[in-house]
Amino acid sequence: xxxxxxxxxxxxxxxxxxxxxxxxxxxxxxxxxxxxxxxxxxxxxxxxxxxxxxxxxxxxxxxxxxxxxxxxxxxxxxxxxxxxxxxxxxxxxxxxxxxxxxxxxxxxxxxxxxxxxxxxxxxxxxxxxxxxxxxxxxxxxxxxxxxxxxx
Amino acid sequence: xxxxxxxxxxxxxxxxxxxxxxxxxxxxxxxxxxxxxxxxxxxxxxxxxxxxxxxxxxxxxxxxxxxxxxxxxxxxxxxxxxxxxxxxxxxxxxxxxxxxxxxxxxxxxxxxxxxxxxxxxxxxxxxxxxxxxxxxxxxxxxxxxxxxxxx
DNA sequence: CGAATGTCAGCTCAACTGATATCT
DNA sequence: CAGATATCAGTTGAGCTGACATTC
Numbered sequence: 001x002x003x004x005x006x007x008x009x010x011x012x013x014x015x016x017x018x019x020x021x022x023x024x025x026x027x028x029x030x031x032x033x034x035x036x037x038x039x040x041x042x043x044x045x046x047x048x049x050x051x052x053x054x055x056x057x058x059x060x061x062x063x064x065x066x067x068x069x070x071x072x073x074x075x076x077x078x079x080x081x082x083x084x085x086x087x088x089x090x091x092x093x094x095x096x097x098x099x100x101x102x103x104x105x106x107x108x109x110x111x112x113x114x115x116x117x118x119x120x121x122x123x124x125x126x127x128x129x130x131x132x133x134x135x136x137x138x139x140x141x142x143x144x145x146x147x148x149x150x151x
Numbered sequence: 152x153x154x155x156x157x158x159x160x161x162x163x164x165x166x167x168x169x170x171x172x173x174x175x176x177x178x179x180x181x182x183x184x185x186x187x188x189x190x191x192x193x194x195x196x197x198x199x200x201x202x203x204x205x206x207x208x209x210x211x212x213x214x215x216x217x218x219x220x221x222x223x224x225x226x227x228x229x230x231x232x233x234x235x236x237x238x239x240x241x242x243x244x245x246x247x248x249x250x251x252x253x254x255x256x257x258x259x260x261x262x263x264x265x266x267x268x269x270x271x272x273x274x275x276x277x278x279x280x281x282x283x284x285x286x287x288x289x290x291x292x293x294x295x296x297x298x299x300x301x302x
Numbered sequence: 303c304g305a306a307t308g309t310c311a312g313c314t315c316a317a318c319t320g321a322t323a324t325c326t
Numbered sequence: 327c328a329g330a331t332a333t334c335a336g337t338t339g340a341g342c343t344g345a346c347a348t349t350c
Binding site: 005006009010011012013014015016017018019020021022024025036039040043044046047061111112114115118119120121122126127129130131133134135136137138139140141 | 156157160161162163164165166167168169170171172173175176190194195197198212262263265266271272273277278280282285286287288290291292
């Protein structure tokens with residue numbers, strides 16, 4: 001069952017699973033009128049505190065011009081607010097509002113269930129193992145992106 | 152380094168890594184005028200032999216209407232050919248041409264290097280482990296899709 | 303007839319590019 | 327001035343939906 005040589009490629013496997021993961025997360029977000037980037041931006045703001053737009057975009061491996069539109073959406077819904085940094089007026093600092101924080105909290109359990117659905121065939125120990133491997137690959141990608149951007 | 156709570160979600164991790172994987176595969180394909188689906192359809196035809204379009208679409212977790220356009224492209228480049236099944240004239244059987252086969256062979260090593268790039272931080276044993284975990288998750292997804300489509 | 307297969311048009315989101323404005 | 331930050335317009339691919347025709 002499912003032995004095509006495409007599956008010999010981990011890159012293809014990750015691509016296929018990434019699509020499935022995205023689909024499951026989207027299901028849980030569209031009912032609230034949000035998209036994937038809305039969630040990830042809110043979560044990152046919650047983790048890091050108020051941040052410049054370039055930092056957010058870089059951390060999420062996201063295009064700067066796309067981030068502008070996502071933040072615009074979040075401002076309209078009142079989940080984030082923006083202020084110019086008085087020390088460097090080029091910078092726009094984005095911060096989570098209380099409304100954004102509670103919206104994120106409400107999403108938490110709902111979104112976490114996407115994990116259970118995806119990783120159903122694995123037991124707890126295997127999930128930890130997979131998670132640890134994925135994190136290492138992801139960390140290297142981030143490091144590579146940084147060094148590539150600032151050689 | 153990179154500890155946001157978004158990363159507690161394996162679903163998000165897979166999504167992010169899937170994007171990175173897709174990007175690496177695309178780099179290697181656009182130089183030849185191909186896209187991701189072109190590669191996967193060629194590879195699946197090589198593995199399974201001539202197949203109906205619905206089978207191809209289902210196996211690749213792909214929309215039937217999208218497959219039609221991908222196959223159209225591949226027919227234009229001469230990599231596949233289509234024939235009506237005389238026993239059931241609704242069916243269109245797609246098969247790989249010799250040109251398609253050699254194009255796929257030429258892609259092989261090039262595309263395999265996407266794996267090395269992605270999994271750079273893991274040693275051989277860890278790669279096997281990751282691959283095995285990913286395959287199990289993927290197999291379950293395919294099974295779920297089948298049972299959901301035919302309850 | 304209903305159901306399966308394939309085709310076509312059109313839509314949204316994701317991802318990227320290039321041009322421009324503003325500020326340091 | 328160069329460089330960083332942000333913004334805006336437009337393009338492509340991916341993914342999905344609905345309508346339709348054809349055949350069994």
